[in-house]
Amino acid sequence: MTTIEAAVPAANNFLKNIIEDDLKSGKHSGVVTRFPPEPNGYLHIGHAKSICINFGLARDFGGRCHLRFDDTNPAKEELEYIDSIKESVSWLGFDWGEHLYYASDNFEQLYQWAVFLIQHGKAYVEDLNAEQIRAYRGTLTEPGTESPYRTRSVEENLDLFSRMRAGEFPDGTRVLRAKIDMSSPNMSLRDPVLYRILHTPHPHVGDAWKIYPMYDFAHGQTDAIEKITHSICTLEFESHKPLYEWFLDNLPVPARPRQYEFARLNLTFTVMSKRKLQELVQLGIVSGWDDPRMPTLAGIKRRGYTPGAVRAFCELIGVGRSDSWIDVSILEECVRSDLNESAPRAMAVLHPLKVVIVNYPEGLSEDFEAANHPQKPEMGTRTVHFSREIWIEAEDFEEMPPKGFFRMTPGAEVRLRNAYIVRCTELVRDENNTLKEIHCTYDPDSRGGTAPDGRKIKGTIHWVSAAHALDAEVRLFDRLFNVPNPDKGGIDYKEYLNPLSVEALPAKLEASLVDADIETRYQFERLGYFCQDTKDSSPHKKVFNRIVTLRDAWSTKK
Numbered sequence: 001m002t003t004i005e006a007a008v009p010a011a012n013n014f015l016k017n018i019i020e021d022d023l024k025s026g027k028h029s030g031v032v033t034r035f036p037p038e039p040n041g042y043l044h045i046g047h048a049k050s051i052c053i054n055f056g057l058a059r060d061f062g063g064r065c066h067l068r069f070d071d072t073n074p075a076k077e078e079l080e081y082i083d084s085i086k087e088s089v090s091w092l093g094f095d096w097g098e099h100l101y102y103a104s105d106n107f108e109q110l111y112q113w114a115v116f117l118i119q120h121g122k123a124y125v126e127d128l129n130a131e132q133i134r135a136y137r138g139t140l141t142e143p144g145t146e147s148p149y150r151t152r153s154v155e156e157n158l159d160l161f162s163r164m165r166a167g168e169f170p171d172g173t174r175v176l177r178a179k180i181d182m183s184s185p186n187m188s189l190r191d192p193v194l195y196r197i198l199h200t201p202h203p204h205v206g207d208a209w210k211i212y213p214m215y216d217f218a219h220g221q222t223d224a225i226e227k228i229t230h231s232i233c234t235l236e237f238e239s240h241k242p243l244y245e246w247f248l249d250n251l252p253v254p255a256r257p258r259q260y261e262f263a264r265l266n267l268t269f270t271v272m273s274k275r276k277l278q279e280l281v282q283l284g285i286v287s288g289w290d291d292p293r294m295p296t297l298a299g300i301k302r303r304g305y306t307p308g309a310v311r312a313f314c315e316l317i318g319v320g321r322s323d324s325w326i327d328v329s330i331l332e333e334c335v336r337s338d339l340n341e342s343a344p345r346a347m348a349v350l351h352p353l354k355v356v357i358v359n360y361p362e363g364l365s366e367d368f369e370a371a372n373h374p375q376k377p378e379m380g381t382r383t384v385h386f387s388r389e390i391w392i393e394a395e396d397f398e399e400m401p402p403k404g405f406f407r408m409t410p411g412a413e414v415r416l417r418n419a420y421i422v423r424c425t426e427l428v429r430d431e432n433n434t435l436k437e438i439h440c441t442y443d444p445d446s447r448g449g450t451a452p453d454g455r456k457i458k459g460t461i462h463w464v465s466a467a468h469a470l471d472a473e474v475r476l477f478d479r480l481f482n483v484p485n486p487d488k489g490g491i492d493y494k495e496y497l498n499p500l501s502v503e504a505l506p507a508k509l510e511a512s513l514v515d516a517d518i519e520t521r522y523q524f525e526r527l528g529y530f531c532q533d534t535k536d537s538s539p540h541k542k543v544f545n546r547i548v549t550l551r552d553a554w555s556t557k558k
Contacts, residue, residue, distance in 0.1 A: 036068045040071050092459045100203075176211075189243055196212060224254060232260050234262060277294065387466065397438060421443045530546050
């Protein structure tokens with residue numbers, strides 16, 4: 001557990017109360033949960049909540065959590081997604097151990113259970129096409145109409161279903177449907193489809209099958225096979241619960257799991273739909289699933305978020321049954337809190353303005369020791385180089401300063417962090433009257449930034465030695481959308497894309513960062529938290545991503 005996680009107060013989690021009661025009553029002797037993603041895309045921050053719930057409950061009650069791929073649709077599933085899901089769950093800090101499962105491993109058993117339903121007159125082969133099936137289902141206010149193929153004999157259904165499995169029929173020509181109730185007020189009980197024909201190789205089981213079970217048919221039965229005690233899912237599956245239970249009631253399953261629903265995570269300034277995230281990738285709006293602006297776990301990992309901060313965020317927001325929107329600033333504050341404790345400090349200049357210290361000897365350089373963390377001496381120190389020419393942030397100079405501006409101004413003194421006190425004496429401009437460089441003098445007796453006569457210096461700025469600076473590219477990421485809810489009705493969510501969501505700058509970094517570890521996150525003093533881009537950075541070209549600003553810049557804007 002990280003410092004930030006330890007500091008987060010325990011939030012409401014109604015599922016814990018349910019499990020405690022089940023264990024006390026003897027309903028269950030242990031807890032078995034599962035995280036069951038469909039491998040048709042990359043996991044996002046919403047999935048992190050589900051991961052933390054399922055693995056966290058198993059951990060808290062001494063049980064186990066399975067990682068299971070509900071891989072029932074090979075037309076949309078890829079090995080790339082399977083690998084990325086494993087990596088994301090592991091990155092979050094959870095271990096499934098030997099309990100890695102695939103719904104596709106149970107395809108033979110699921111097929112036999114489908115045969116069982118046919119034999120008991122509870123399933124039939126349907127010849128209507130998809131459009132006709134939709135029309136026959138009726139509406140929320142009108143009952144459905146029974147299919148003309150609903151009365152087929154058991155023998156004919158068994159024969160057709162066997163031939164479907166053998167690959168005799170083209171895609172879309174037949175399906176297997178459960179025979180439940182076409183007048184049910186719950187649309188999911190109006191003879192749902194159990195199997196469809198797909199002549200598509202499967203990423204896990206190859207081309208062994210020509211028919212594939214629907215998610216609703218595979219999900220609950222796979223829970224039963226794995227003897228899941230608490231099948232936890234988001235609220236959109238609540239209407240499917242009667243169907244989940246109908247299958248368990250009508251099949252000889254080895255266990256009786258119970259489904260519980262919780263509110264999904266809705267995060268502002270982003271979209272959480274896999275379809276829309278995939279569209280952003282396919283249209284080239286982002287560079288890929290791991291683009292640091294994406295809410296995918298691969299994206300936020302690449303941006304530099306810590307798994308501890310994500311876990312703390314999921315704990316902080318709690319687990320309830322009412323849908324609500326969580327402001328992304330809460331997630332960002334969790335990241336800040338974590339990095340403030342753990343990130344070593346460094347100096348970087350993102351908008352360089354040259355300063356020449358005219359009374360400092362040419363060719364001379366000095367070394368200063370700077371604390372890696374001002375509140376944590378145990379994190380040690382680093383060496384920073386100083387020379388006659390330095391870079392400062394352009395915004396740290398004002399020729400006509402407003403009231404309260406205590407950085408560099410003509411005629412005034414300012415402290416260079418860890419180095420000297422300097423005074424601006426001259427401004428050098430080019431032929432277009434653009435400021436080119438600033439000339440200063442320094443107080444030789446103020447080494448370390450302390451005035452020898454005790455005079456007070458109000459301003460302190462960071463800097464980088466021009467002679468020793470490390471050239472790097474720094475990417476400043478902002479929110480991908482410029483409104484809290486890009487999904488609001490009637491307008492294409494892409495209309496709300498933030499055109500300033502990323503800015504790449506040629507920056508000057510202190511020399512100590514030349515050997516920076518690719519996994520280390522830094523606080524660039526006064527600028528924010530940064531880390532190297534794990535994909536684009538190299539020993540020959542340093543690329544740093546801004547993880548998060550030092551404070552909530554959007555609140556300041558508002």
